[in-house]
Amino acid sequence: MSSPNRERRMVSPEEQSSSSRSDHGVSNSKELGSDHSLSSLSSHDECFRSRYHADSSLHKMEAYLMKNQLTDVTLIAGSRQIPAHRLVLSAGSEYFAAMFTSNLRESTESEVVLQDVDGDALWMLVNYCYTGCIELREDTVETLLGTACLLQLTEVVDACCSFLMKQLHPSNCIGIRLFADAQGCQKLLEVAHNYTTEHFMDVIHNQEFLMLPAEEVAKLLASDDLNVPSEELIFQALMAWVNHDLPGRKKDISTLLSLVKLPLLSPSFIADHIETNPLFREERLCQELIMEALKYHLLPERRPMLQSARTRPRKATVGFMFAVGGMDANKGATSIEKYDLRMNTWSHVANMSGRRLQFGVAVVDGKLYVVGGRDGLKTLNTVECYDIRAKTWTLLPAMSTHRHGLGVGVLEGPLYAVGGHDGWSYLNTVERWDPQARQWSYVAPMASQRSTVGVAVLNGKLYAVGGRDGGSCLRSVECYDPHTNKWMPCAPMAKRRGGVGVGVVNGYLYALGGHDAPASNPSAARFDCVERYDPKTDTWTIVASMSTGRDAIGVCLLGDRLFAVGGYDGQHYLKLVEAYDAQSNEWQQVAPLNTGRAGACIVVIKNPYHS
Numbered sequence: 001m002s003s004p005n006r007e008r009r010m011v012s013p014e015e016q017s018s019s020s021r022s023d024h025g026v027s028n029s030k031e032l033g034s035d036h037s038l039s040s041l042s043s044h045d046e047c048f049r050s051r052y053h054a055d056s057s058l059h060k061m062e063a064y065l066m067k068n069q070l071t072d073v074t075l076i077a078g079s080r081q082i083p084a085h086r087l088v089l090s091a092g093s094e095y096f097a098a099m100f101t102s103n104l105r106e107s108t109e110s111e112v113v114l115q116d117v118d119g120d121a122l123w124m125l126v127n128y129c130y131t132g133c134i135e136l137r138e139d140t141v142e143t144l145l146g147t148a149c150l151l152q153l154t155e156v157v158d159a160c161c162s163f164l165m166k167q168l169h170p171s172n173c174i175g176i177r178l179f180a181d182a183q184g185c186q187k188l189l190e191v192a193h194n195y196t197t198e199h200f201m202d203v204i205h206n207q208e209f210l211m212l213p214a215e216e217v218a219k220l221l222a223s224d225d226l227n228v229p230s231e232e233l234i235f236q237a238l239m240a241w242v243n244h245d246l247p248g249r250k251k252d253i254s255t256l257l258s259l260v261k262l263p264l265l266s267p268s269f270i271a272d273h274i275e276t277n278p279l280f281r282e283e284r285l286c287q288e289l290i291m292e293a294l295k296y297h298l299l300p301e302r303r304p305m306l307q308s309a310r311t312r313p314r315k316a317t318v319g320f321m322f323a324v325g326g327m328d329a330n331k332g333a334t335s336i337e338k339y340d341l342r343m344n345t346w347s348h349v350a351n352m353s354g355r356r357l358q359f360g361v362a363v364v365d366g367k368l369y370v371v372g373g374r375d376g377l378k379t380l381n382t383v384e385c386y387d388i389r390a391k392t393w394t395l396l397p398a399m400s401t402h403r404h405g406l407g408v409g410v411l412e413g414p415l416y417a418v419g420g421h422d423g424w425s426y427l428n429t430v431e432r433w434d435p436q437a438r439q440w441s442y443v444a445p446m447a448s449q450r451s452t453v454g455v456a457v458l459n460g461k462l463y464a465v466g467g468r469d470g471g472s473c474l475r476s477v478e479c480y481d482p483h484t485n486k487w488m489p490c491a492p493m494a495k496r497r498g499g500v501g502v503g504v505v506n507g508y509l510y511a512l513g514g515h516d517a518p519a520s521n522p523s524a525a526r527f528d529c530v531e532r533y534d535p536k537t538d539t540w541t542i543v544a545s546m547s548t549g550r551d552a553i554g555v556c557l558l559g560d561r562l563f564a565v566g567g568y569d570g571q572h573y574l575k576l577v578e579a580y581d582a583q584s585n586e587w588q589q590v591a592p593l594n595t596g597r598a599g600a601c602i603v604v605i606k607n608p609y610h611s
Contacts (some may be wrong), residue, residue: 052483092129170202262293326600360408361601407455454502473498483544499551568598
């Protein structure tokens with residue numbers, strides 16, 4: 001034993017750190033900021049801290065629990081009686097803390113009855129309060145989660161939710177989703193709901209779906225996030241559910257049928273599977289819904305007035321949008337990106353076989369046709385076809401004329417290549433590709449020469465919008481009737497637009513962005529303004545502007561919105577993608593491209609496929 005008169009040395013910070021890492025399990029340091037910090041110690045004092053004190057104390061408390069020693073309360077759940085220590089329960093559970101530290105009767109009673117609580121789950125959670133450990137098993141985790149929610153054991157709730165997320169399967173996801181909703185577990189509810197919508201085609205073949213109450217079926221059918229390739233399959237899923245208990249479910253059929261997007265079903269499907277079904281003849285609302293769908297098909301010119309939630313397609317049924325090539329910071333993008341509307345993401349799917357700029361792309365028989373363009377040195381007349389399923393490129397017969405800056409469109413089967421520039425002069429010629437005969441032929445030329453022309457199909461006619469004729473950018477518009485083989489003039493736009501993007505929504509033609517710069521001033525400003533053409537009145541109207549002025553925009557209809565993809569603002573090749581809602585006359589930004597590009601060709605493959 002040391003002499004009391006011996007001077008005791010203060011421990012340095014370096015020695016404290018070394019001591020805390022020693023195998024003795026003690027530290028000579030003291031947390032700063034307390035009332036007994038190191039600065040308050042005299043030269044004869046030191047501080048001791050055990051690293052294992054908390055674990056050791058809880059371990060001893062657990063031993064007392066197992067021997068039923070020093071316990072001061074007994075929890076009763078069903079036939080199970082569980083002795084415990086109020087202090088430990090209150091430290092571990094907010095529920096017990098509120099019970100035992102308040103003026104509630106239970107705070108002083110030696111026995112506390114917990115109604116509708118599973119005794120085994122309660123014992124596991126009481127034991128968790130002493131040990132911090134709990135076993136999660138498939139057959140007991142839901143009961144455990146429900147009890148943990150009651151006792152406000154947040155960490156156990158989170159652990160049970162994470163465990164259930166890993167167990168999700170098409171056969172159980174609906175049950176887990178309903179359970180999470182009942183327990184108020186929002187994260188688990190969100191994950192289970194997303195899993196259900198993602199795997200909906202598998203979910204509907206399981207007993208859980210067939211046993212759902214009508215209100216829960218309604219919640220599913222109302223979702224635009226269901227991962228289904230067509231609306232017909234939604235109708236078939238509904239009928240499978242109805243027929244599982246026809247007498248008991250007939251009363252709900254009109255309400256649930258209103259959640260099927262009948263106007264988006266094919267006329268033949270409506271006639272063969274819905275209109276003739278005796279179940280729907282007895283319900284007035286069903287008859288009204290069928291008539292609404294038939295009007296949508298019989299009167300296409302009235303579709304702008306017939307828009308509703310039933311005419312807005314589900315995100316998965318619209319197919320995928322592809323951005324092909326274009327000019328990027330490396331002077332020519334060869335990548336092809338795919339946009340998934342349901343996930344709001346772009347992903348790389350393929351590369352072009354070589355560099356092309358100012359080319360055209362169209363979808364024929366579910367395949368991408370890449371037409372003309374230039375490779376940086378010369379203008380091309382070559383045509384390639386990309387099979388998305390097989391992921392292969394095929395060379396097709398070439399056009400008669402070399403063209404870059406052309407527009408393309410598919411009208412009643414054939415593909416049209418319109419205008420452009422052949423490397424020496426601006427073109428007014430038009431070629432048509434016959435997919436059956438697999439050959440190109442000339443049709444009537446346009447009235448004007450047009451390069452960087454916008455081309456779209458509307459009401460059985462091919463429209464050529466704006467572009468450049470060599471001297472200046474054009475306001476003029478003309479349309480081609482394949483049955484008369486003639487081009488007719490249309491009302492001109494308000495602005496001259498070279499590098500214009502065009503698209504069609506609900507019977508209207510839209511012209512987006514562009515520029516009116518002379519060839520000698522390529523850095524002139526780009527437009528953000530958008531014009532809409534009504535073929536019934538032959539008039540143009542200004543609508544909401546895009547967020548940024550740009551030309552060489554890729555434009556495409558996806559679902560019921562018009563997408564403006566990429567472009568050039570005079571300084572940068574843009575990743576920006578915006579979607580236009582014609583009903584609200586508003587633009588909304590969506591996920592940007594992975595690669596900024598201008599002059600990309602944007603097309604949609606209507607029939608979804610599995611990569």
